[in-house]
Amino acid sequence: MTNLWVSAEVELADGACLAEAESELKKLVAVTLEEPGCIQFEIRQEIGKPECFILWECWVDAEALQAHYDAPHTLAYFAKNLTKIDSVQKLEPLGVSERVAA
Template sequence: MSVPVTVLAHFRAKPEHLADVQTALAELIAATRQEAGCLSYVLHVAQDDPTAFVMIERWASPEALKAHFAQPHTQAALARIPPWLAEDVRISRWTEVELTRPEPV
């Protein structure tokens, strides 16, 4: 059985390309949310820096995430957005941990 995957994608737009990045991301988000296995795909912006973003993604399985990266809309965004960024995208993958509370003594 596959476990869900959480992805954090951190990136920073060049100030002069902020609108370009936002437009491209809006298109990517709309298409990605329709994909099978996409549980959540939400963009966040830093409160103190309008050019700093993190996309928090939840995927039903590693296979669903792999399929996402193969989608034409994802490939197009990955080719289109990098020149508008101030630094490389940092992507990390996470697995949810469920901890139980110890029983009182």
């Protein structure tokens, strides 16, 4: 079975406070990493455009991702209207990369 990878672009919602969004996104990372089925959940902030964020996620399957969307902490985050989703890409590997020790 192949894991489900997700890349999402989000940005600060109109009128939202950047500091609050950053704080709440950090909290979202911490609780999401504890979810069953979550392999990876990272949020990066764009250099030079701090109002833009990229989420990198890996889930065991689509059901785990759906459970994340339905989780109380995710719904609570969305209810704050701090960010808006620009795009979501669900990805599968094209090839496997392997690092070789030097």
